[in-house]
Amino acid sequence: MVEAPLPPPNTVAVAAVAEGRPAIMAELHDAITRQGLSLVDLTWEQQRLHESRRWSVVEMLGAVDFTKLSDSDRHLVWNAGRAELTTKPGADRLERLADLECRRWLEKDATVAAIMQACGTWSRYWNEEEAHHETAFNRLSTVMRLEPVSNATFIEFRKVFPDDDMLRTLTLLAISEIVAAVNYGQCAAIIQDPGLRALFKQVAADEIQHMTYFISFAKALVDSGAYKAKEAFAVAHLFLRDGGEVHGSKRERVEARGTHVNWWDHLEHREGMYTPDALHKKEQLIFHALKRITGITVDSREGVEDTWMDLVGC
Structure with missing residues (x-):
């Protein structure tokens, strides 16, 4: 077998420079069908972006001044650590x-x-980044001697979600990242210690990146014609309806789930402690996600429901 000669070093360098800034491919279906990118090409782009965004949990925690943290700050950290336990099974x-x-x-x-x-391959980066979030918040809780996470709770929160239609799955994940990102951003805005504030801001930025990936994969499925927009709207309605999932543990009735744990069902709200909300911002980001995934514009919860009903033929 005759091996192809390697390109000269300067060619490799020029190619690397020409690649430009790492970014998520918003038009993934087009990249595969029209641009002809292979899975190896797509994986390289995922790797480039992942490397450009790496950060150290140890360094982040080293910048936190524990003497400046309020009881509310501690409660936010404790809630975040428990919530992040559910991301690995996802x-x-x-x-x-x-x-x-x-x-x-x-x-x-x-x-x-x-x-x-491409989606399954990227999940390894998602898993690694969520591991950063989980270990950062739970290590903070341990150092501050907050209520520990028992082994029973740890194992319970590791239950793997049941399978569903792939477009529904990706839409749900995109929306859950929206809720998480907004919550973390709201927390960062009220935290006084620069080190802890930086951690919450970093995690919020990661969640926005994850949301963007999920939207990209979901849009590609819709663009392929193999998946229908109605499934994305069905999931959005689940979150935005009266008493829907976007209200988290504040809603009047939280469903009992024996199969898995949704983190938003288990946030604890304590009197006198800050609780992130920003419902309007979450709704606007969900509307934007639906637009990106399906090409359909909505601007209200009622619009989501009406569009969903139209798409299913009701």
């Missing part, structure tokens, strides 16, 4: 489901199969 499930869907589509639509595999 990422593990996404990797498995994406691979199953990839192989299901392989003979029917190679583009959809590639989208699924």
Whole structure:
């Protein structure tokens, strides 16, 4: 076998410079079908962005001044640590489901199969970044001697989510990242200690990046024609309806779930402690996500429900 010669070093350097700033591919379906990018190409872009965003939990925690933290700050950290325990099973499930869907589509639509595999491949970066969040907040809780997370709670929060339609799954994940990002951003705005504020801001920025990835994968599935916009709107309605998931543990009735744990169902609100809300901002970001995924514009909760009903033919 004759091996192809390696390009000269200066060619490699020029190619690296020409790649430009790492970014999420907003038009993933187009990148695969029109630009002809392979899964190796897509993985390289994922890696470049991941490396450009890496940060150190140890360094972040080293910048926190524990003497300046209020009781409210401590409560925010404690809630965040528990919530982040649920992200690993989400990422593990996404990797498995994406691979199953990839192989299901392989003979029917190679583009959809590639989208699924790109999504499953990226989940390793999502898992790593969420591990940063989980360990940062829970280590802070341990150092501050807050109420510990028992092994039973840890194991309970690690339950793997049941499988669902892939577009529904990606839309739900995008919306959950929206809720998390807004919450963390609201927390950062009221925290006085620069070190802890920087940690919450970093985590919020990570969640926005994750949201953008989920939107990209979901949009690619809709662009392929294999998945219908109604599924994205069904999930959005689940969150935005009266008493919907966007209200988290504040809603009047929180469903009992034996199969998995949704982090927003388990946030504890204590009297006198700050609780992030910003419902309007969350709604606006959900409307924007729906626009990006489906191309359909809505600007109200009622609009989401009406559009969903129209799409299902009611």
